[in-house]
Amino acid sequence: MLSFLIRRLGQSLLVMLAVALLAFSMFRYVGDPVTSMLSQNASVEEREQLRDSLGLSEPLYVQFSTFVVQAAQGDFGISYRNQRPVSELIAERMPATLELVAVAFVISLLVGVPMGVYSALKPHSWLSHVFQTLSLIGISLPTFVTGILLILTFSVTLNWLPSFGRGEVVNIGWWSTGLFTASGLKSLILPGIMLGLFQVTLIMRLVRAEMMEVLRTDYIRFARARGLSNRAVNFGHALKNTLMPVITIIGLQLGAMIAFAIITETVFQWPGMGFLFIQAVSFVDIPVMSAYLLLVSLIFVVINMIVDMMYFMLDPRLCADRGTANSH
Amino acid sequence: MNNNQSNSGALLEVKGLRIEFPTRRGTLRAIDGISLSLEAGEILGVVGESGAGKSLTGTAITGLLERPGRIAGGEIHFNGQRIDNLPSEAMRKLRGKQIGSIFQDPLTSLNPLFSVGRQLIETIRTHTDLTPRQARARAIEMLTQVGIPAPEQRIDQYPHQFSGGMRQRVVIALALCVNPKLVIADEPTTALDVSVQAQIIDLLKTLCREHGSAVMLVTHDMGVIAETCDRVAVMYAGRLVEVGPVQEVVKHARHPYTRGLMGSIPKLGEEVEHLVQIDGAMPRLSHIPKGCAFNPRCPYATARCREDKPEFAQAGRGEVACWLWEGVDPDADPDQLFEELALAQRARHQAEAGNLAVKKSVQACGLEV
Numbered sequence: 001m002l003s004f005l006i007r008r009l010g011q012s013l014l015v016m017l018a019v020a021l022l023a024f025s026m027f028r029y030v031g032d033p034v035t036s037m038l039s040q041n042a043s044v045e046e047r048e049q050l051r052d053s054l055g056l057s058e059p060l061y062v063q064f065s066t067f068v069v070q071a072a073q074g075d076f077g078i079s080y081r082n083q084r085p086v087s088e089l090i091a092e093r094m095p096a097t098l099e100l101v102a103v104a105f106v107i108s109l110l111v112g113v114p115m116g117v118y119s120a121l122k123p124h125s126w127l128s129h130v131f132q133t134l135s136l137i138g139i140s141l142p143t144f145v146t147g148i149l150l151i152l153t154f155s156v157t158l159n160w161l162p163s164f165g166r167g168e169v170v171n172i173g174w175w176s177t178g179l180f181t182a183s184g185l186k187s188l189i190l191p192g193i194m195l196g197l198f199q200v201t202l203i204m205r206l207v208r209a210e211m212m213e214v215l216r217t218d219y220i221r222f223a224r225a226r227g228l229s230n231r232a233v234n235f236g237h238a239l240k241n242t243l244m245p246v247i248t249i250i251g252l253q254l255g256a257m258i259a260f261a262i263i264t265e266t267v268f269q270w271p272g273m274g275f276l277f278i279q280a281v282s283f284v285d286i287p288v289m290s291a292y293l294l295l296v297s298l299i300f301v302v303i304n305m306i307v308d309m310m311y312f313m314l315d316p317r318l319c320a321d322r323g324t325a326n327s328h
Numbered sequence: 329m330n331n332n333q334s335n336s337g338a339l340l341e342v343k344g345l346r347i348e349f350p351t352r353r354g355t356l357r358a359i360d361g362i363s364l365s366l367e368a369g370e371i372l373g374v375v376g377e378s379g380a381g382k383s384l385t386g387t388a389i390t391g392l393l394e395r396p397g398r399i400a401g402g403e404i405h406f407n408g409q410r411i412d413n414l415p416s417e418a419m420r421k422l423r424g425k426q427i428g429s430i431f432q433d434p435l436t437s438l439n440p441l442f443s444v445g446r447q448l449i450e451t452i453r454t455h456t457d458l459t460p461r462q463a464r465a466r467a468i469e470m471l472t473q474v475g476i477p478a479p480e481q482r483i484d485q486y487p488h489q490f491s492g493g494m495r496q497r498v499v500i501a502l503a504l505c506v507n508p509k510l511v512i513a514d515e516p517t518t519a520l521d522v523s524v525q526a527q528i529i530d531l532l533k534t535l536c537r538e539h540g541s542a543v544m545l546v547t548h549d550m551g552v553i554a555e556t557c558d559r560v561a562v563m564y565a566g567r568l569v570e571v572g573p574v575q576e577v578v579k580h581a582r583h584p585y586t587r588g589l590m591g592s593i594p595k596l597g598e599e600v601e602h603l604v605q606i607d608g609a610m611p612r613l614s615h616i617p618k619g620c621a622f623n624p625r626c627p628y629a630t631a632r633c634r635e636d637k638p639e640f641a642q643a644g645r646g647e648v649a650c651w652l653w654e655g656v657d658p659d660a661d662p663d664q665l666f667e668e669l670a671l672a673q674r675a676r677h678q679a680e681a682g683n684l685a686v687k688k689s690v691q692a693c694g695l696e697v
Contacts, residue, residue, distance in 0.1 A: 218436035225390055225431070226451045226502060227424025236450075237439050244441075316486040317440060 008308060012301045017068070019297040023290035024067050076291035081283045086291045090273060095175045096166055097272030100264065101257045103192035108199035109250070115200070116207025117242075120215065121234060131204065138201035147194040147267040154190060162187045164269035191268040195261060199253055206249055211242040244314060251307035255300040338405075339542050340366040340389065340510055345402035345412075347381075347388055347566075349613075356613040358384055360566045361402070363640065368509065371536070371543040373553035373574065375589070376563035377610050382546045385563075386512040388412070389544070390427055391419040407509060425455040428503035428541070430513040430532075434495035434520070438487040444471075444498050445483035448505060455506040470501040473538075474531060493524035500532060507539050514546045525549075529556055550593050554578050559646075562586045565610055565621040572646020582648040582662045585622045620651065628652055628669055 034047050034056070051057050055066060070076070076086035115135075119128035138146075155163035167183030169176040178184025214220060215238055223233045262274030269275070273292060280288035312318050347359035359381045366372050374382045387393050389404055391411065404412040411422065423429070431437040439447060448467035452458060458466060464483070471479035474497040487495055496516060503511055513532060517525040533556050536543050545557060553560055553574065560577040562570045562585065570583040581587045588606035608625040611617060617624055623633040630651065638649045643658040656665065 218431055218433060219439040221392065222429070222431050222437040222499070222502075223439065224392055224420075225423055225429035226454070227420050227422070228450065228454055229420065232450065232454070237442070240441050241439065315441065316443070317488045 004312075005309075008305055012305060015301055016294070016298065019294055020068050020071060021064070023071075023293045024064050026286050026290050026293075027067075071291075071294055076294075077287040079280075079285055079288050081280070081285045081288075086287045089276060089288065090291060090295065091174060092176075093271060093273045093276045095177060096270060097258065097261050097265070097274060099178060100188065100191055100195060100270060100272060101254070101261055103188050104194075104196035104199065104257060104264075105254055107192055107196035108203055108253075111196075112200040112203030113207055116204040117211060117234075117239065119204070120208045120211035120242075123212065135201040135204050138197050139205070141197075143194060143198055143263055144267055146197055147191070147264060150190045150194055151267070161190050163190070166271060191264050191270055194267065195257060195264045199257065202253065203246070203250065206246055207242060210246055211238060214238045214241045217241075240314075244311075247310055247314070248307055251303050251310075252300075255296075255303045258299050259296045338365040339368040339370075339407060340364070340544070341403075341405040342385070342389070343403045343405070345385070345388060345404065346400045347384055347393065347397055348400040349397050351396075353614065355400075357400075357616075358397070358566050358613055359388070360616075362563075362566075362568050363402075364561055364568070364571070366510065366542050366544060369537070369540050369542055370559065371533070371545060371557045373557035373560040374544060374546045374563060375548055375550065375553055375560060377548065379610060379613075380563040381566040382548075382563055383514050386429075386514050386544060386546055390423055390429055390512060391416070392423075421455075424451060424508070425506050426509050428506075428508035428511040430496075430499055430503045430511060430516045432515040432518050434492055434499050437499050438495060440487055443484050443486050444490070448483070448498075448502060451502055452505050466505065467501075470505045471498070473504075473535060474498070474501045476501075492520055493528060496520060496524075496528050497531065500528075500535065504535055504539055504541065508541055510542045510544065511536060512544045512546070515548070516545075517549065517552065518547070525552070532556075550578070550590065562589065565616055566613065567621055568640065568649065569622065570646065570648045570650075572644065572648075576644060576646055580644075580662045582643050582646065582653060583622075583650050584626045584628055584652070584666075587666065588625075620649075628673070 034050050034054070038046060038050060048057075055063060058066075074087050076090075078084065079086050079089055082089060115131050119125075119131045122128055151163045154161045162183070165187060166178045167185075167187035168181040169178045169184055170180045171177075178188060215234075220233060220238055223237050228236075260274075261270075261272060262278060264270065265272045265274040266278055273295070276288060277292045279285070280292070342362055342364040345359055345362045346357060349356040349358055362381075362385060364372070364385075374385065376382050384393075384397070388399060389406075389411075391414070393399065399412055402412070403410055406422070407426065411419065414422070438444070442450075445464065445467055448470060449460065449463045452463040452466050453460070456463070468479045468483055471483060476482050476494060476497055482490075487498070490498060500516075503513075511532075516532060517528050520528060529552055532543065532545075535541075545552070547553060557574045559572065560570075560574050561568055562577065562581075562583065564585050570577060570581065570586045572582070577586060578590055581590055585606070588604075591604045592606065594603055606625055611621065611624070617634070619635050620626070620629070620633045620638050623629040626633065632651050636651070638651050638654075640647050640649045641653065641658070643653050644662070652665070652669070
């Protein structure tokens with residue numbers, strides 16, 4: 001298992017380096033930062049001075065290695081637009097995004113898994129048909145449409161929930177949280193549902209398909225033939241086998257939710273990283289964009305590793321005694 | 329519902345069992361009126377080609393028939409109690425505790441995510457009041473009985489750490505761990521290496537003797553049947569064609585199909601040019617012929633065989649469903665009967681050939697004249 005971990009870590013580092021190269025090349029090819037930082041009537045000397053101070057006159061490989069070293073230390077430079085360190089900006093915005101994603105993730109698991117299990121166990125009941133139809137709608141509606149519909153119903157018509165922002169937040173150290181105030185919690189509901197809805201349908205369909213497959217296997221039939229209770233068979237045996245492949249997808253979806261919270265954050269004017277990124281794009285604020293790119297890929301890589309490690313914990317076939325023989 | 333019809337005192341009694349699968353193109357009758365009985369402690373072999381309905385019969389007895397299949401007629405009695413219409417919860421309590429099952433493929437019958445011990449303990453605790461500790465001791469004892477070395481260590485291992493034969497031993501332990509009165513073993517050796525097959529069958533036989541369990545052994549391996557069983561039931565296209573003591577059925581079969589089946593086993597040390605086979609194939613469920621299901625393949629079939637379904641009738645120490653035995657002394661020697669039949673057939677062929685020759689010569693003459 002250790003050698004597997006080390007190899008996985010090496011692969012992850014390579015991925016991060018490749019992403020860093022992409023993020024770095026943005027500086028070179030997406031316009032000249034100096035032009036966007038200085039006013040139009042700046043002199044040539046001023047331009048050269050700024051170029052030097054930003055380190056843009058060094059050879060490419062030197063620039064790249066400084067970029068990597070600084071990025072590894074969490075230093076992504078200074079935002080062209082806000083004139084503040086990018087790391088500060090991101091640290092400010094990260095709690096908002098992570099809280100939103102956490103809420104959406106919990107919603108999607110709490111709703112998706114039971115729905116999937118139910119419709120696998122009772123595929124012919126009317127409720128399963130309702131679930132199937134709902135999931136079809138959920139999977140085919142674009143998220144921004146559901147978001148706008150949610151705002152229209154619950155904010156505009158019913159006036160129950162706020163349509164934008166985080167509400168009141170409490171600062172715990174550098175982490176600002178909306179989980180402890182009523183308005184903060186209220187503000188989380190709609191964007192949480194919007195971000196989680198697609199995941200709910202995805203997880204439901206996945207769990208349903210996977211569980212129906214497992215219920216047909218010999219070991220489930222044999223468990224029934226041994227006279228185990230339905231509960232023990234369905235929830236003791238079948239569910240655990242069902243969740244094995246589901247975990248991978250759920251893990252990857254968690255990464256996707258963090259990365260694609262952008263749309264939800266834009267619809268709800270949510271002050272998170274995604275919203276920051278969208279603003280950065282419209283102002284060609286390259287340090288922010290590249291930092292976001294690196295951060296999101298780091299999150300993906302880390303989640304992937306955690307998922308792989310969970311496999312080791314859950315599946316005895318991958319455990320210690322065979323070590324690397326069977327890893328993929 | 330507790331109509332005690334234990335007239336013969338048999339442990340298991342299947343009466344006129346019919347299993348049907350409703351499909352879009354009409355109802356398929358997969359099991360058509362099977363009647364069987366099994367005494368306590370007896371080993372009954374059930375043989376037949378693939379698709380004859382052997383496994384389905386076993387599945388129906390354990391009450392695990394999957395939709396859309398359903399029992400359309402007949403009764404199953406177990407231990408004096410009718411079980412084919414029991415509520416599912418009562419049937420569940422019977423499964424495992426009274427009726428154990430062994431499946432064909434040991435590689436897929438154990439849950440890969442649970443240790444062998446957990447699966448054993450879970451089964452034991454479902455059916456008894458033992459504490460976890462006692463159940464574990466019982467599980468270790470069962471593993472010892474089925475011949476797994478170092479059971480104290482092996483009990484915490486996972487199925488993938490066992491070989492195929494060892495896994496089938498675990499499956500046997502699971503089937504027998506609460507001393508069921510009946511074990512339904514569905515091709516327990518088919519998926520195993522030939523070298524392991526004999527060991528497993530031997531183990532099954534001795535253990536069931538020790539536990540006093542009756543066995544319904546579903547297989548298509550005639551060798552296994554001959555060595556293991558007390559009685560044999562031969563199935564063909566969802567019907568029972570012959571039941572009898574193993575020696576009688578194997579050596580002196582009364583049904584043409586059984587004779588074909590036994591004749592098709594090559595014997596060691598005997599040189600043969602061609603392996604004997606029964607011509608044709610078993611009919612599909614949707615195309616079972618009228619009359620006797622075997623008639624298109626039967627060398628002795630008569631007009632009656634194509635019209636009427638033969639009834640199951642006493643013959644010798646067994647029973648057979650064949651019109652050839654109609655009006656024949658049920659204790660007659662089957663080998664002699666079939667010899668006479670073969671002779672008569674040969675005579676008829678010769679007569680036909682003679683007729684043909686006469687016709688030809690007449691035609692030839694006619695042309696010349």
